[in-house]
Amino acid sequence: GYQTLLSPGFPEAWHPDKVKLQPGINPATKAADIAEGQKMLAAAGYPMGKGIEFELRPAAATGNSYENSVRFQSQMTKALPEMKINLKPFAPGELAVPQAEGRFQMIAYTITCVPDAVLEMVSQYRTGGSRNYGRFSDPGYDTLVDKAILELNVDRRKELLDEAQKRWYSEWMAQYVLYAQPNKVMMQSNVANFDETWGFWFVYGTQTKIHRWWYVDK
Numbered sequence: 001g002y003q004t005l006l007s008p009g010f011p012e013a014w015h016p017d018k019v020k021l022q023p024g025i026n027p028a029t030k031a032a033d034i035a036e037g038q039k040m041l042a043a044a045g046y047p048m049g050k051g052i053e054f055e056l057r058p059a060a061a062t063g064n065s066y067e068n069s070v071r072f073q074s075q076m077t078k079a080l081p082e083m084k085i086n087l088k089p090f091a092p093g094e095l096a097v098p099q100a101e102g103r104f105q106m107i108a109y110t111i112t113c114v115p116d117a118v119l120e121m122v123s124q125y126r127t128g129g130s131r132n133y134g135r136f137s138d139p140g141y142d143t144l145v146d147k148a149i150l151e152l153n154v155d156r157r158k159e160l161l162d163e164a165q166k167r168w169y170s171e172w173m174a175q176y177v178l179y180a181q182p183n184k185v186m187m188q189s190n191v192a193n194f195d196e197t198w199g200f201w202f203v204y205g206t207q208t209k210i211h212r213w214w215y216v217d218k
Helices: 030-043 064-079 096-101 117-125 139-150 154-172
Strands: 053-058 084-087 106-108
Touching (some): 139 154
Parallel strands (some): 053 084
16 A cells, blocks of 8 residues: 555555555656656756665565565666665664664665554654654654644644645655555454454554454354
8 A cells, every 4th residue: 555654554644545646656647757856856966866876775685675675776766767776685683783873874674553643653753763763853743743642632633644744745755665565364254353453553463462352143
């Protein structure tokens, strides 16, 4: 599923259908969006990406992080053929320290979401957030998140998160998310309450805790 700031599994998140209409993602406007990006970079002194070179470090040499790095490299260099993106996967056990210290130019990595949309926004992107490995920091973003933490009205809270998602896409974009991958699980018909315990926000999807289930006779 397409996503911007928040995983589409959160009720407050933009639905993938909405994300798909955004510039750079929308199939109907993608060619024009790429051309506009090329013009902007040329005006900034980087025609077709010439002069831009950085190291992209996947979390491992195999698996999703590496495959997504290859996809990102392919998409960007197709649009900007003079850009150079050098892939350098982390060796086993090498990721944690440089990631925590922010010693990288670009990293491909993911981790499970936390149970609440605002807490997810705090941990991943707020100044000083525990999972804000890229050290993204913007006063406008911090203000929105801080207001959302204190907001008890559900509708107003959703409005704040919607504004954050709009500005994330139009102003900040500190991360590129290629997709969010859902889990699909089938259960026998007489098991009840499974839908209340399974989900991307409840620990890791494939290792989620099991509780509050029961059998039904009819």
